[in-house]
Every structure is written in C-alpha cells, then in structure tokens.
Amino acid sequence: MRTLVRWAVMLYPAAWRARYGGELEALMEDAGVRGGDVWDLARGAVFMQITTMNFGKIVAGSTVAGVLAAGIWAVAQPRQYVSTAVMRMSSPAAGVWTDKMAPMQRLQRLQQDVLSRGSLTKIIQAQNLFQKERQQLPLEDIIQQMRDRNIQIRVMDGRGGATFTVNYSAGNPAEAQAATRAIVTAMIERNVAQASAAGDGPANIEVIDGASLPSEAAGQGRAWVVGRGGLAGMALGLVFGALWWVTRRQRWVSLWQLAGFAAAGMALGVGVAFLIPNEFISTAVLRTADAREMQSAVTRVLSDDSVAAMIHRQRLFTKEVSSDGIEAVTRKVRNQRIRVQVAAVNGGMTAYVVSFQYPDRFTAQRVTKDLVGQFVGQAKTEVLDPASEPQTPSWPNRLTIPLMGVIAGALLGLAAGYLRREKLVTA
Amino acid sequence: MSDPTILVLASLAEGEKHGYAMMEDIQRFAGVRLGPGTLYGAITRLEERGWIRALESDDRRRPYAITGAGKHYLEEQMVSLDSIVRTAMRRLKPA
Numbered sequence: 001m002r003t004l005v006r007w008a009v010m011l012y013p014a015a016w017r018a019r020y021g022g023e024l025e026a027l028m029e030d031a032g033v034r035g036g037d038v039w040d041l042a043r044g045a046v047f048m049q050i051t052t053m054n055f056g057k058i059v060a061g062s063t064v065a066g067v068l069a070a071g072i073w074a075v076a077q078p079r080q081y082v083s084t085a086v087m088r089m090s091s092p093a094a095g096v097w098t099d100k101m102a103p104m105q106r107l108q109r110l111q112q113d114v115l116s117r118g119s120l121t122k123i124i125q126a127q128n129l130f131q132k133e134r135q136q137l138p139l140e141d142i143i144q145q146m147r148d149r150n151i152q153i154r155v156m157d158g159r160g161g162a163t164f165t166v167n168y169s170a171g172n173p174a175e176a177q178a179a180t181r182a183i184v185t186a187m188i189e190r191n192v193a194q195a196s197a198a199g200d201g202p203a204n205i206e207v208i209d210g211a212s213l214p215s216e217a218a219g220q221g222r223a224w225v226v227g228r229g230g231l232a233g234m235a236l237g238l239v240f241g242a243l244w245w246v247t248r249r250q251r252w253v254s255l256w257q258l259a260g261f262a263a264a265g266m267a268l269g270v271g272v273a274f275l276i277p278n279e280f281i282s283t284a285v286l287r288t289a290d291a292r293e294m295q296s297a298v299t300r301v302l303s304d305d306s307v308a309a310m311i312h313r314q315r316l317f318t319k320e321v322s323s324d325g326i327e328a329v330t331r332k333v334r335n336q337r338i339r340v341q342v343a344a345v346n347g348g349m350t351a352y353v354v355s356f357q358y359p360d361r362f363t364a365q366r367v368t369k370d371l372v373g374q375f376v377g378q379a380k381t382e383v384l385d386p387a388s389e390p391q392t393p394s395w396p397n398r399l400t401i402p403l404m405g406v407i408a409g410a411l412l413g414l415a416a417g418y419l420r421r422e423k424l425v426t427a
Numbered sequence: 428m429s430d431p432t433i434l435v436l437a438s439l440a441e442g443e444k445h446g447y448a449m450m451e452d453i454q455r456f457a458g459v460r461l462g463p464g465t466l467y468g469a470i471t472r473l474e475e476r477g478w479i480r481a482l483e484s485d486d487r488r489r490p491y492a493i494t495g496a497g498k499h500y501l502e503e504q505m506v507s508l509d510s511i512v513r514t515a516m517r518r519l520k521p522a
Binding site for chain 1: 446447450462463464466467468470471487489
C-alpha cells in the first residue's frame, strides 16, 4: 500500500512535490494510509497536472496520446499478407502474334474466365477460403469481394507478349500462397480450355516466379503508423498549446469557456464529417502511340449513349436515375465523376490518367476497369497501371473536419470573450 | 456541506494548524475525513487565492493560518449558508 501511495505522489507535478511533498509525507505518517487514499492522491495528482499545464506538457502529452492511439489502432487492424506470382504469356509455338494487342486481349479474356463465378467458386471450395464469411454472406457477395479486394492481376510489361503478376491477399501467409497457386493453375488450365474451344493453339504461359510465401504483412508497418500518430498528436498539441498560451496571457477569456467552444466545434465537426458520404477515386494509367485515335475513343466512350449504357450496366446512382432521369445522371457522371487527363507525352507515346469517383470504393474500381476496357477495345492502348482499389476516401477527411471544428470553435470562443470584455468596458 | 475549501477555512478560523491537525479537526466538527489528496488540493487552491498562508517552520509539518481575505470569504459563505439554513428550517416547521 505504501508503495502505491509513493507512486501516486510521484504523479504530482515536480514543482508541486517540491513545495508540498514533505508536508504530504508527514501527514501520511501521522494519519496512516487507508484504502481510499491511493485513489484520492491519484485523482488529486491528475487534477493538479491539468491545472498546472504548460505548452511543453500539452505538446508532449498529445504526442504520447497520438502514439498510443495509433499503436492500438495498428495492433487492432487485421494484417493482410500478399502472395505474388509472376507469369508471362507469349505467342503459340507455331505462330507469332499477328496483332500488337493480341497478348493483352488474350490475357483479358483469360482473366475474365478465371475470375468468373464458376472458376472462383471452385477455388473457394477447393482451398476452403472465407470459412466465416460463407456462413454469413451469400456466395455471390464473397465472390465479388474476392474479385474486388483479394485478387489483383497486373500487367508489368506488354511488349512482345504479356508479363503479369497475380496477387492474392489474405489474413495468413499460407492461405495467400495457396490461393495464388490455385489462381495460377486455373489460368494455365483455362488457357488450354479456351484454345481448344476456339480451335486455336494455346498461348505459352510460363510461370517466371511461383506463388511466394509472404513473410511480412502488406501495407505500412506498425512503426510507420505509430510515427504518423505521434506526428498528428504533436500537431494537435501545438494547436492546443498555442491556444493555452493565448488564454494564459489574455485574462479576458476563460479556459473553460474556450474549451466549451472548442468542444462544441469538434462535436459539430464530427457530426458534419459523418453526415457527408464517402467519395472514393479509382485511377488507371493508359499509354498510346496514337493520340488522335485515343481522342476519338475518349469522345465515343464519353458520349451520352455510352455513359448512359455504363450507368445501367454498372447500376450507378439508381435512386437518382429514378428521380432525375438518365439524362441528368449521365451529365453528372460525365462532368463530375469521370476524369480522362493527359498525364505525359514522351517519345511519341501519350499517357492518359483515367479515374472515376463514387461513394463505394469497389464500384469506383469496377467502373474504372470498365472505362479502361472500353478504351482498350477502341484504341490501341497499353495499360500501364490497372484500376486501383482506393483504400481511403478522397473526401471527406474525417480527421481534418473535426480538427477544423476545434480550431474554429476556439477562435469563436476567443472572439466571444473579447466582445464580452469590450461590452463590459464600454458599459 | 462538504466543500473542502470551506472546511479547511472553517478549521483554520479557530487558529493555525498543520495538515494532520486540520484533518482531525474537520473529522471532529464535520464528520468528514478529507483524503490527503483532497486536503492538499484544497490547501494549494486556498494558498494561491491568498485566503490562507503558510507559516515559517523548521518541521515538515508546516502550519497554516487564515488571512483577512480568507476570513471575509468564509463569512460571506456562512451568511449565505445561514440564510439557506434558516429558510429551510422555517419551511420544515409545521404551520
């Protein structure tokens, strides 16, 4: 008990202990220690720390709080492991690719086949994937989730064939590796099946690098997250510390009044931030040697009919289509949601950035894939970077809005205190 | 009446006392045992406001005395409390 009391006394600010510590010890010796005294001292220490805060303490405390919060978040987040296989598709032994786009088109067809419902169902059942989810969700949803979140097939090099990677992310490394192997096997099998169905020779598929066993979780490391948390905490501490300093110097505004305004601003900011729906942007990068042909393709893909067809196909803004009509939604999608921008012109090649913004990230990615597919189908283009899966919403920033609310509230508090003083002085 | 600052002022109104003596005195006249954190929290606030002052002492058991401002504040509080007590007692009496 005495040890606990000593620790509780150590919680008091050093300056306070220097002044009252000896007296407090003498009191404890005379009165003895009782059960509630440790709690009483700890509570008193916290109160004393709060009432004797200074700029440095606020910054240090906020930094530590940021590190702790980020640490807890980083530990609580499920870790994802990504297994990767590298493959190469080249011309059949008997011939050469007659069309420059043939390997890419063949790979797209193969990809569609492997990612079909039947193929993925077989992989899920054979590898016993998504055990928990299968008890709660229909298989259709799990397959869609698998396509959107877990599997990624990315072309690395399209010259003279197609070198591509197959990635699969899962909660444990062995599962990620097994699923990647299953997808690679399915691609090889479907390549043969597709060729025999078309009466054509199968493409040569070479596995350059087999499915890896990931040793580390994907994404930013915990140290990085903790570091970012510390920096965010420090930034918040600097803001609060500055406000504290202002209130200490300017006696016309009380800290409690200021804290009240800041808290109200934060509450308002949190409310606003959660009322605003998320917006995600998925982006893909294309490259073409024929900019004129690409420009024609852009015009065709972004025509009223084409955009309206895509809205129906992807079931976008269904409520708005019912209420406002397809024409209005088509205009909105074309003008506000789809972006096709020239990113760079280099060595006769022009790169285009294609992006789509939508409240659901998987739909954003799906529609970007759809747009890329349309461009690839209408112009000789190479996909440098396929449609990305947006991880965080581009809008709203749910940390910034409450923070802005705190700052705005505090400034309003300062203004209110100043106006009140002016009124009292002139009265 | 359990405001520690009023209890400490009321205790010191009798004469100078150190922490333990205040704790004992308060327990005797108010039936409340102030914890060490609560007592020294109140002493800190009262000293900052100039309502009590620490007296010179070679011992760790430093005595405190109530100041003129402290007496004035205590009197104000007691007058207000007295008014409340009288009103409440009058209203409690049967008509």
